[in-house]
Amino acid sequence: MKNWFQSKSFRALLSSLLSILIGLLIGALLILLIGLTDQEIGLKGAWDGIRLVFLGVFSNGRNEAGLLTFGFNPVSMGNMFFRAMPLILTGLSVALAFKTGLFNIGAPGQYLAGTCATLFIALSIPTETVAPWLVWILAFLGGLLAGALWGSIPGLLKALLNINEVIACIMTNWIAANVVTWLFDISNLKNIAEGTKSGYIYKTTYNNVATPKLGLDKLFAGSQINGGILIAILLAIGAYIIINKTTFGYELKACGANRHAARYAGIQDRRNIVLSMTIAGAMAGAAGSLYYLSGNTEFFWSTYQSLPAVGFNGIAVALLAMNNPIGVIFSGCFMSLLNISGQQLTYLTAFNEYITDVIIAVIVYLSAFSLIIQLWLGNRGKKSVPRTEKAKAADADASTPVVPGKEE
Amino acid sequence: MGEASQYVIEMLHITKEFPGIKANDDITLQLKKGEIHALLGENGAGKSTLMSVLFGLYQPEQGEIRKDGVKVEISNPNDATALHIGMVHQHFKLVDVFTVLDNIILGAEDTRLGFLQKKSARQKVQELSDRYGLKVDLDAKIENITVGMQQRVEILKMLYRDNEILIFDEPTAVLTPQEIEELMHIMKGLAQEGKSILFISHKLNEIMEVSDRVTVLRKGKFIGTVNTSETSKAELSRMMVGRPVQLEVQKAPAKPGAVVLNVENLCVPSHLHKRNAVNNVSFSVREGEIVCIAGIDGNGQSEFVYGLTGLDKCSGGSITLCGKEISKATIRQRGENMSHIPEDRHKHGLVLDFSLEQNMVLQRFKEKQFQRAGFIKNDAVRQYAEMLIEQYDVRSGQGPITITRAMSGGNQQKAIIAREVDRNKPLIVAVQPTRGLDVGAIEYIHGQLVAERDKGKAVLLVSLELDEVMNLSDRILVMYEGEIVGEFDPKKVTVEELGMYMAGAKRQEKGGESA
Structure with missing residues (x-):
């Protein structure tokens, strides 16, 4: 029991859950304060808001008496998974790079590269001559490859010229934003059929290409969910296996934990840096690819002034999951759950989704402190050990266990 | 008062527990005024913990501390x-880009109206420096002065703060023989001036030379305090390790066989300056012999090893290992015939955040024995690690799954030795394999190297x-400024003679005759 509590992964999980709880409580507190200071909202309105912060995804709207009702809501639940899909993948992208000691802040650019390649392929190959499922596969692989290519650029710069990957990633992000805008601007994929909107690209369904629903739409009737979430989960599991079970994952982790020792052991650290960034890019590319292959979402092509938030949110997802690929599945779902809660707040109360932005901000902030929280958890039960002396204490800890019979 | 004031500091019956172990178990240490008192013990014996208690970093569960016979509470370093x-400290706490003077006054600055009063500080430091013979250049930057001088700065820092009790934590680990000599001299001078010195070490030679009394700890327990004049190295090492220790290496004469490694005119560029760090080095190592490259730190030994093992590129010359030219080969290719016990075990030798078992297969995880179709065979790795741990007596908290960062330095080094020796390659390159280790571990590692030599390995x-x-x-090769300046038979050369070559005062002409 004690051992179980001391185990690193358990402590990691606990500290993430603690971050989430504190974030939600602060959100609730905020709502309470607003309720107390605003006559029109009052305590009753605040209580509605607080319940929605915690249970938004189970909200079924208001009944005839104007009271909130809760229960299984297939639309909210399905949409939660649908929106979790790109978050899981960008989270995976950040987490994988981090295992190799690299901070992939380039997920937004890789996401755009994937989106761009996917949309071009999905909309340009005529489905009259090529089977739609084949176009789908080509478009998905194209998105994966484009993301990989975009991710490999900072990787190569880091490996060959020792240029900090954060700087290279930020630059490739904006290059991607501009190149994508330009490519769509000169393309004939701009949605002119529906004259009411401007600035959008056709949905892939325009060319009869869309991710199959795989029966998930029956389970979550009325929602946007499709098979993409399963692909995201499979990729996360695959990443977990690669990182933890294979020689390749061992190499990546060795490079991340101690590049010098990895080199000493004959591991090609440069090659691994490039590969790690390439795989990370592929994941972020897959996020963009699958999101737009769902066929129900339009891409706003004039994107040169902004980067997709889902790319940056991947950092939060990875942080909250402590870079564990399996954990990313759950933290991705949680982030999109908050998103749904925010929507419910907007629909049903005087509050709006910005409350959940505050909650996410607090959680991300606390996640960054997760190591400190873990230390704090680890020290509970131990006598408090001053931090500077930790190493020495560990030294004394480990070397003293007495082997019976060896002492005298 | 009479008797009480004989001791300036007394730590009486100190007990300090960490979860699962007693780091200090009823330890008593009494420091007389004006004496040099050595604290001796293996790694993990509890020396650091005891000093942390004295410094207020830990609170002991039992026991008390007295100063001049009066009980005192030390709850933090300020006390x-x-x-x-x-x-x-063993690793100096200095600001590299500050001058010597700035470092000395840092944290104890004299100010008037918020302005630094450097002039009076300079005067005081200069006086101290003259009085104790601590030669330093007050205006030099720390990054530009030698390690020995940096240590003198640390000593001046203590004196500047009017400290009466001076603790030296393994002060000689980073010094050259000449600098050690000088430090011993300084310490004796300080003691004569009435300072009381606690000298933490596990180097018996130094303790015998400089200390008045010795307190020995072993596995957290107090073993005894003896007068240095009434004891011997053998006695002290027996107290420290708990059994008689072989201080001299026992080995039969070497039986050198075929050449394993041949280096011809090897050059390795320096990262610090434009010249070569290693210049035209040529020698060979044969089966069944231990060839040693001696020299003062920073004369190209590290760079030579980097060039030999592939961590750095060579700029000229050739390396032939087991009949193959390898000067352009990758690290992995070179590793097929070479084990390497690296100089810096934390930087190169281990991935500290990996478990012990993961570190044991650092080079070998791709071998058939440990993987199938790219998947690591965890059982095989575990089994292999357990075998090495058992065979080489590597001690750790949780066996194969211990994170190596949590292991003691000696056992980390043992793990590296186990891994490298067990790879069973014709050449073993061992760089400062016993640095910072205690007598017991050194004896063990020396024994391993001799055993490998006797099996026909080139070391x-x-x-x-x-x-x-x-x-x-x-055989001894002396390296000075990147060149081999002499080759000697250890039985026919004195330490003094070697020292002359190491310092660059003498060199042999190529061909072997003394100049």
Whole structure:
């Protein structure tokens, strides 16, 4: 029991859950304060808001008496998974790079590269001559490859010229934003059929290409969910296996934990840096690819002034999951759950989704402190050990266990 | 008062527990005024913990601390400073880009109206420096002065703060033989001036030379305090390790066989300056012999090893290992015939955040034995690690799954030795394999290297410790400023003679005759 509590992964999980709880409580507190200071909202309105912060995804709207009702809501639940899909993948992208000691802040650019390649392929190959499922596969692989290519650029710069990957990633992000805008601007994929909107690209369904629903739409009737979430989960599991079970994952982790020792052991650290960034890019590319292959979402092509938030949110997802690929599945779902809660707040109360932005901000902030929280958890039960002396204490800890019979 | 004031600091019956172990178990240490008191013990014996208690970093569960016979509470380092207790840490706490003077006054600056009063500080430091013979250049930057001088700065820092009790934590680990000599001299001078010195070490030679009394700890327990004049090295090492220790390496004469490694005119560029760090080095190592490269730190030994093992590129010359030219080969290719016990076990030797078992297969995880179709065979790795741990007596908290960062330095090194020796390659390159280790571990590692030699391995040892060089090697090469300046038979050369070559005062002409 004690051992179980001391185990690193358990402590990691606990500290993430603690971050989430504190974030939600602060959100609730905020709502309470607003309720107390605003006559029109009052305590009753605040209580509605607080319940929605915690249970938004189970909200079924208001009944005839104007009271909130809760229960299984297939639309909210399905949409939660649908929106979790790109978050899981960008989270995976950040987490994988981090295992190799690299901070992939380039997920937004890789996401755009994937989106761009996917949309071009999905909309340009005529489905009259090529089977739609084949176009789908080509478009998905194209998105994966484009993301990989975009991710490999900072990787190569880091490996060959020792240029900090954060700087290279930020630059490739904006290059991607501009190149994508330009490519769509000169393309004939701009949605002119529906004259009411401007600035959008056709949905892939325009060319009869869309991710199959795989029966998930029956389970979550009325929602946007499709098979993409399963692909995201499979990729996360695959990443977990690669990182933890294979020689390749061992190499990546060795490079991340101690590049010098990895080199000493004959591991090609440069090659691994490039590969790690390439795989990370592929994941972020897959996020963009699958999101737009769902066929129900339009891409706003004039994107040169902004980067997709889902790319940056991947950092939060990875942080909250402590870079564990399996954990990313759950933290991705949680982030999109908050998103749904925010929507419910907007629909049903005087509050709006910005409350959940505050909650996410607090959680991300606390996640960054997760190591400190873990230390704090680890020290509970131990006598408090001053931090500077930790190493020495560990030294004394480990070397003293007495082997019976060896002492005298 | 009479009797009480004989001791300036007394730590009585100190017990300090960490979860699962007693780091200090009823330890008593009494420091007389004006004496040099050595604290001796293996790694993990509890020396650091005891000093942390004295410094207020830990609170003991039992026991008390007295200053001049009066009980005192030390609950944080500021209390220790107020009691005039000062410490020179093993790794210096200096600001590299500050001058010597700035470093000395840092944290104890004299100010008037918020302005630094450097003039009076300079005067005081200069006086101290003259009085104790601590030669430093007050205006030089720390990054530009030698390690020996940096240590003198640390000592001046303590004196500047009027400390009466000076703690030296393994002060000689980073010094050259000449600098050690000088430090011993300084310490004696300080004691004569009435300072009381606690000298933490596990080097018996130094303790015998400089200390008045010795307190020995073993596995957290107090073993005894003895007068240095009434004891011997053998006695002290027996107290420290708990059994008689072989201080001299026992080995039969070498039986050198075929050439394993041949280096011709090897050059390795320096990262610090434009010249070569290693210049036209040529020698060979044969089966069944230990060849040692001796020299003062920073004369190209590290760069030579980097060039040899592939961590750095060579700029010229050739390396032939087992008949193959490898000067352009990758690290992995070179590793097929070479084990490498690296100089810096934390930087190169181990991935500290990996478990012990993961570190044990650092080079070998791709071998058939440990993987199938790219998947690591965890059972095989576990089994192999357990075998090595058992065979080489590597001790750790949780066996194969211990994170290596949590292991003691000695056992980390043992793990590396186990891994490298067990790879069973014709050439073993061992760079300062016993650095920072205690007598027991050193004895063990020396024994392993000799055993490998006797199995017909070629061993190339790079060491800064002259004792080790003289004890272990069958042939000695002295490296000075990147060149081999002499080759010696350890039985026919004296330490003094080697020292002359190491310092660059003498060199042999190529061909072998003394100049």
